[in-house]
Amino acid sequence: MKAVSAEEAVAMIPNGATVMVGGFMGVGTPERLLDELVRQRKSHLSIIANDAAVPGRGLGKLFDAELVSTIMASHIGLNPKVQQQMMAKTIEVTLMPQGTLVERIRCGGCGLGGVLTPTGAGTIVEEGKQQIEIDGKHFLLETALRSQFALVHAFLADYLGNLSYALTARNFNPVMAMAADTVIVTAEHIVPVGVISPDHVVTPAPLVDYLVTNG
């Protein structure tokens, strides 16, 4: 793990990169990294995230600045800008069930090729997907998702990279922290090593590549 500034962290991300972004409707989102993506005008990004938040907040900032080319998400309905850009075909949107999205990311992080899920079977979600029957039950094969970068927001981080999360700000963060080539983390508080109890670490240190220093 290496401690860096937000500027240094974001400078590593090229235009056109695939980027997972933690958070759920802007809660538990690495806001400082999104602000910096906007400031450095990193464009043509391929985003994987639960949702597009709302204009001015969380991921919404990237759509305000028109930096996104594609997004895979479960819900974009509360961000009218994304709806507009989708209708205008300036962005490509792939929607999938939230449980499918998180399991696909988990597969990517856990070395699994995919999972069989009943969600979406018999709906338009099944189009183009391999269907597998087990004991008479109908499943869709949903394949693994990975990305070049994951931007993760934690509550506590220590200087080795151990992370813990608070309340509903955990959401997609720990799953994404396993599924990208490079994991960049911001945290509300950075604490000395040993302060987070081993039982309360959610993301073990070796998963984190860069920790953005505070202040």
Add this chain to the structure above:
Amino acid sequence: MKAVSAEEAVAMIPNGATVMVGGFMGVGTPERLLDELVRQRKSHLSIIANDAAVPGRGLGKLFDAELVSTIMASHIGLNPKVQQQMMAKTIEVTLMPQGTLVERIRCGGCGLGGVLTPTGAGTIVEEGKQQIEIDGKHFLLETALRSQFALVHAFLADYLGNLSYALTARNFNPVMAMAADTVIVTAEHIVPVGVISPDHVVTPAPLVDYLVTNG
């Protein structure tokens, strides 16, 4: 959730039941429930567990008492009694990679039909299994495992059923607590509701059916 004695809890388990048992080499194992299974002489059990521990300890006690008909595990090599009973064909042993075992149980608890894993591909583990190729990579389809009962040992439990675990005694317990029709829990300490921080609950209360009272 209902609070019961160990005697009442085990009385619910019929002979021939399929039972998942938490623990890893006897660490984090619900010893009181195993003792009670022996005392009530519940027999012909089908066990799913990581390992068979050693004679006199953890799951080893069930093999000492010859109560087991089948076991699915990743390792039995440190319990000579299991090896003997396997060679004598009085028990049926199904061995699989530890990561495959835990993912199959997770599938059972998470409503997934199975996962694609590279582990075991090209070895004797692949025999009889569906093989799926994704992007030129070879995976085995490993299907979900569930059981009638899961016997789980926690560090802290509250009177709603929320559980947290300590150190390396967590192991298979939280995964099994999701994958059985009836989940029975013992805990080192039973504490008032609200004492375990929401962020430190590993097994949420609604997953627990029976909590064995202490003392």
Add this chain to the structure above:
Amino acid sequence: MGEAMDPQTIIAKRVAQELRAGNLVNLGIGIPTLVANYVPPGLNVFFQSENGLIGTGPIPEQGMAHPLLTDAGGRPISALPGASTFDSAMSFALIRGGHVDVTVLGGLQVDASGHLANWMIPGKMVPGMGGAMDLASGAKRVIVAMQHAAKGKSKIVQKCGLPLTSARPVDLVVTDMAVMGFDGGKITLIETAPGVSVAEVMAVTEAELAVPDKVPEMKI
């Protein structure tokens, strides 16, 4: 009868009667959210918020909200003693694994075989399915809470024209006019709303509704 209840209150009060002690319950947005207001006092029910919480409590009092404790819409909520938080993988493991006893979902259409459509109107509304498909496929019991008709058109249709949320039929539909079930795979009238006749329900229901000899009125 006293003051007339508004349609949403009728629906929410009636759905609340379906909850049992110890149930893990997930409420969708819209009318379903109101169900929490009518849980009988003393009945211990766990509410899940799919962004990662079991033990959702009421909207916090002034000054007691925390930005890291919100519902799935990003609005502040509170957590009851005994609450637990978790990541999205766990949240949907609970939903898909059948650990959620009851989910209450809004609907655009429910059809005669119990199929629900509630997540998109092609060419018009494409917000994404969020957790709706997982809930409709994975929860032990699926209850749809919606108005019986919208803009004069029945939402209880013979066959869904909109894209389905799940191939799995729902268990119960509660509207401002009726309660309907699917025992035997056929939509059946179970109760009528206070002051609503069977004939009135039939008149605004597109689906072929099976009607037993006796249809009691909701007790709400």
Add this chain to the structure above:
Amino acid sequence: MGEAMDPQTIIAKRVAQELRAGNLVNLGIGIPTLVANYVPPGLNVFFQSENGLIGTGPIPEQGMAHPLLTDAGGRPISALPGASTFDSAMSFALIRGGHVDVTVLGGLQVDASGHLANWMIPGKMVPGMGGAMDLASGAKRVIVAMQHAAKGKSKIVQKCGLPLTSARPVDLVVTDMAVMGFDGGKITLIETAPGVSVAEVMAVTEAELAVPDKVPEMKI
């Protein structure tokens, strides 16, 4: 040269040289366990115990062991500051997901194409594969640490006769006589142990070993 090192020490010392700062390392049972004793002071390496711990420390001093903190064999261990604990699903997600930088495994046989057999002898030893197959398939780099021969028979064979642990070839084999790699898909001699000649290695190696012009001696 000073006092002759025993075979296990040679192997463990040489393997320890393969570890880099920040590596997440999983050591199998037997000889691999000894590698932890030879990590250069000041090199920060994370050791994983697959029963659910990163940050394994040395065997605790008398009276400081805890029954809920053990290695995968159930023996007491300690946890270093900055350690983390987790369930078995997470532990194997780390292993299968390529997050373990290096695993060091014992071996029964390694063959000319790098295949490892280390988990069973049909009809004789059937202990179960435990985590070995996951480690051999999932870790970023797989190092086999074993004696070069057992009972006069080469463990470096042309083709494994025993059941494979993984179809994926290992990256490096370190024995008491040699270090061997598989660049170009062919087993190649990289180093010899102190005082061991290339000819001696060749004489006790069943596999067809590629030998470069210059083969340096291990620096341990």
